[in-house]
Amino acid sequence: xxxxxxxxxxxxxxxxxxxxxxxxxxxxxxxxxxxxxxxxxxxxxxxxxxxxxxxxxxxxxxxxxxxxxxxxxxxxxxxxxxxxxxxxxxxxxxxxxxxxxxxxxxxxxxxxxxxxxxxxxxxxxxxxxxxxxxxxxxxxxxxxxxxxxxxxxxxxxxxxxxxxxxxxxxxxxxxxxxxxxxxxxxxxxxxxxxxxxxxxxxxxxxxxxxxxxxxxxxxxxxxxxxxxxxxxxxxxxxxxxxxxxxxxxxxxxxxxxxxxxxxxxxxxxxxxxxxxxxxxxxxxxxxxxxxxxxxxxxxxxxxxxxxxxxxxxxxxxxxxxxxxx
Amino acid sequence: xxxxxxxxxxxxxxxxxxxxxxxxxxxxxxxxxxxxxxxxxxxxxxxxxxxxxxxxxxxxxxxxxxxxxxxxxxxxxxxxxxxxxxxxxxxxxxxxxxxxxxxxxxxxxxxxxxxxxxxxxxxxxxxxxxxxxxxxxxxxxxxxxxxxxxxxxxxxxxxxxxxxxxxxxxxxxxxxxxxxxxxxxxxxxxxxxxxxxxxxxxxxxxxxxxxxxxxxxxxxxxxxxxxxxxxxxxxxxxxxxxxxxxxxxxxxxxxxxxxxxxxxxxxxxxxxxxxxxxxxxxxxxxxxxxxxxxxxxxxxxxxxxxxxxxxxxxxxxx
Numbered sequence: 001x002x003x004x005x006x007x008x009x010x011x012x013x014x015x016x017x018x019x020x021x022x023x024x025x026x027x028x029x030x031x032x033x034x035x036x037x038x039x040x041x042x043x044x045x046x047x048x049x050x051x052x053x054x055x056x057x058x059x060x061x062x063x064x065x066x067x068x069x070x071x072x073x074x075x076x077x078x079x080x081x082x083x084x085x086x087x088x089x090x091x092x093x094x095x096x097x098x099x100x101x102x103x104x105x106x107x108x109x110x111x112x113x114x115x116x117x118x119x120x121x122x123x124x125x126x127x128x129x130x131x132x133x134x135x136x137x138x139x140x141x142x143x144x145x146x147x148x149x150x151x152x153x154x155x156x157x158x159x160x161x162x163x164x165x166x167x168x169x170x171x172x173x174x175x176x177x178x179x180x181x182x183x184x185x186x187x188x189x190x191x192x193x194x195x196x197x198x199x200x201x202x203x204x205x206x207x208x209x210x211x212x213x214x215x216x217x218x219x220x221x222x223x224x225x226x227x228x229x230x231x232x233x234x235x236x237x238x239x240x241x242x243x244x245x246x247x248x249x250x251x252x253x254x255x256x257x258x259x260x261x262x263x264x265x266x267x268x269x270x271x272x273x274x275x276x277x278x279x280x281x282x283x284x285x286x287x288x289x290x291x292x293x294x295x296x297x298x299x300x301x302x303x304x305x306x307x308x309x310x311x312x313x314x315x316x317x318x319x320x321x322x323x324x325x
Numbered sequence: 326x327x328x329x330x331x332x333x334x335x336x337x338x339x340x341x342x343x344x345x346x347x348x349x350x351x352x353x354x355x356x357x358x359x360x361x362x363x364x365x366x367x368x369x370x371x372x373x374x375x376x377x378x379x380x381x382x383x384x385x386x387x388x389x390x391x392x393x394x395x396x397x398x399x400x401x402x403x404x405x406x407x408x409x410x411x412x413x414x415x416x417x418x419x420x421x422x423x424x425x426x427x428x429x430x431x432x433x434x435x436x437x438x439x440x441x442x443x444x445x446x447x448x449x450x451x452x453x454x455x456x457x458x459x460x461x462x463x464x465x466x467x468x469x470x471x472x473x474x475x476x477x478x479x480x481x482x483x484x485x486x487x488x489x490x491x492x493x494x495x496x497x498x499x500x501x502x503x504x505x506x507x508x509x510x511x512x513x514x515x516x517x518x519x520x521x522x523x524x525x526x527x528x529x530x531x532x533x534x535x536x537x538x539x540x541x542x543x544x545x546x547x548x549x550x551x552x553x554x555x556x557x558x559x560x561x562x563x564x565x566x567x568x569x570x571x572x573x574x575x576x577x578x579x580x581x582x583x584x585x586x587x588x589x590x591x592x593x594x595x596x597x598x599x600x601x602x603x604x605x606x607x608x609x610x611x612x613x614x615x616x617x618x619x620x621x622x623x624x625x626x627x628x629x630x631x632x633x634x635x636x637x638x639x640x641x642x643x
Contacts, residue, residue: 068458071480071487098461118456120438122413124422128442143511148415171508171555172412174456177479178507178548181557181630184623186479188456209543213629216541232508236547237540238518245514245539245550325512325523 001262001269003292004062004161005285008040008274013050015278017059020289024054025062025093026274027191032080033064034117035274036191048087060090066115067191068096068174078102085110093139094118095174100133113137116163117174117187123155130158137161139270141173142252145322146260153265162261165284165306166272168252168318170232178231182213194230201226210234253306253315255288258295341571341598342371343591344498344579347378347408347434349506350551351531354386360582361394365401368591372577373398376408378436378454379509380552381418382526395431408434411454412509412553432473441469448472453500453579454509458484460491467495474498475579478505478561481627482569489574496576501563502590502611503581504536504549504556505630514550526552535583546619547631557630559621564597564607565636566625571598585615 005021007013016024027033029041042050051061063084069077077099084092085107092110094100095117103110116139120126129135137159140149153160171178173187180186183198194212202209206222210229217229227233232246252272254261261269269292271284287306294300306315318324345364348357364373375391375398377384398405413422422439426447435441436452451457451466453475466474473496476485489497513523515530515537530537536549536556546558560583563570567578578598580590590611597607612620623632 068456069461071459071484071491074459074461096456096458096462097465098459098463101465102461118438122415122419122422122437122439124419124439124442125413125437128438131442143412144414145511151416170512171510175411175454176508177477177505177624177630178555180479180624181505181507181548184627184629188458189479214631215545215547216543219542235542237542237544238537238550241518242542245518246510246512246555319511322524323522 001258001266001292002161003285003288004268004270005281006166006271006274006276007050007281008035008037008276009278010042010046010050012274012276012278012281014053015281016285017054017057019282019285021059021285023060023062023090023268025064025270026050027064027066028080028083030076030080031067031070031189031191032077034066034115034187034191035064036067037196037275040275044083044087047084047089051087051089055088062091062093062113063087063089064093064115065099066093066095066117068117068188069099070189074098074102078106081107081110091137100129100135104133111136113139113161115139115174116141119143119172119174121172123152126152126156126158130156137267139163142169143172143319145325146257146264146320147322149261149266149320150264159267160265161268161270162254162266162320163252163318164254164261164269164271164288166251166276167230168247168250168272168316170247176232182215182231184213194228199229248316250316252318254317254320255291255306257317257320258291262295339576341567341575342577343369343594343598344372344406344577345370345374345587345591346500346503346579346581347374347376348582349379349504349554349556350534350536350582351380351383351386351528352534353531354390356534357387358390358394360587362397363588365397365403368588369595370580370591371404372406373403374406374408374434376434378408378411379554380513380530381410381421382523383528383530383552384421404432406432406434406450408452409436409440411436411452411506412511413437413439414511434475441466444470446470450474453477453498454506457488460487463488463492463495467492472496473577475500475577476575478507479624479630482566482573482625483627485570485575485625486573493574497574498577498579499563499570499575500561500579500581501567501570501594502579503560503583504558505561505624506554506556507548507630508555510553510555513552514555515552518550523553557621559619559631559633560611560615561622561624562608562611562620563622563625564594564611565604566622567594567597567604583615589614 095115217234516526530552
């Protein structure tokens, strides 16, 4: 299986390449990609230089242009695709129908991958994107179980890429307006979820309150580690009980399932985290590189010991195990 | 095989029409039958949606009732639209979508790309769960056979104006009343809140027929859970914006069903469209009928969707 690794900056791109990434993925420095955070992402010149660096070492580069173009301003997204193709990236990762069509028409030789933000969760949807736009690979939404992924791979003539490690959306990606409900900014329109400039923390006696926009997302006691208020990982009250209604502050880690994913026919594993620093990238990518090499050599993959890297320092195999639902 | 589809003449200037959206919640079959009977007989709406949008597990409870409900609505002069699942997973659910191609005589609202693929070439509607954010995507849908398109909830008015201008040849729809669907998941949060899993959910989503209220730890209302779906805690209410939306080119206005008196809600919006009452009066009337709820319109005004933007010069009641 191919190891697809995040690169939020040129430094983390080089770290991923050196740690054994088969592919790095990145975005331009604007709202055309789903990690539109301050200080992150690539200028045109940076992408050109780093693509040359990666290619010289046999590593591929994918460009994520996976937000939904704004009505009246589609040209910004068109230009991003044009520039990525001109720079010579190995694939563009897209979600929007209009942008898929533009790219297929304008750059018929470009390799198109369907972003997880398109949330293609079933065989007919994937066939649609393949038939209409020649999509070669689908990044599967994190709502499918391992059995469902295996079923899909038996029925479609398209490569699949699944999330292997990092932050985990519990909602179908690209179909979630929770963030804009609370802050006015969303993954689809702005490339951000629960954006930092809408976050604030308050001290209340011994407790720390994390807030997103006007809403309290969590209240931490003195003995608890304070986390970032990602909306769907908050503690809320329903049916008279307080708790993590949607999901615990946990991260995805599929190291224990790698052989099963290979048997299920998965082509590529994606590590989440373009917002992460160099040290994190080196460690996580290195760990997955070793595990994949061990499996390729017919050995059992050694547990990654990455739990200290994960959000809330606990991890889950998410929807891949059906009891998650 | 030719597919007669009940479409109406389209024009940005055509008379505004009212739509009763699909029932998103797991209402008991008896209640649902009575609801549709009353909508057929009493509600002043032009279009009524049927079908299960949120969870395939609920379908067996009402599948055999749909033909009678559809016939009754059609006899009452309503255009009936069949809405499909928003999130389709697994072979059984894909099978449900494939069967749509054989469904005659009904306009079908496609709510995901499996349905759009299956309905290609046949006149159909594209639902608000499909991401249509720009002109290129809108034009693609029209070329593929979409005759009516309901726009996503989070769009600001500038996007809506651009989309309307780009598609004078299609009917465009927006929801103006009711909780806003914000997210859909493979995980059932009604089950989870009750200590259950989806596979053994005991249909606990049916216990909260307007959604399970989700409050912040400070006790502020925030969201509502409906099985796999997460909705806004507030009810969308766009009476102050409808005239502008209609001028821009929106010609269908959707009311999303709740357990409050939906016939009375339809009457309020009909009176507003007919100029019999003004937006302030309509807003207050909706509040009186919907009961103990907070109203919001923030998405349209490019502010947080949970907020209520007060249009300058319009004295909106609390």
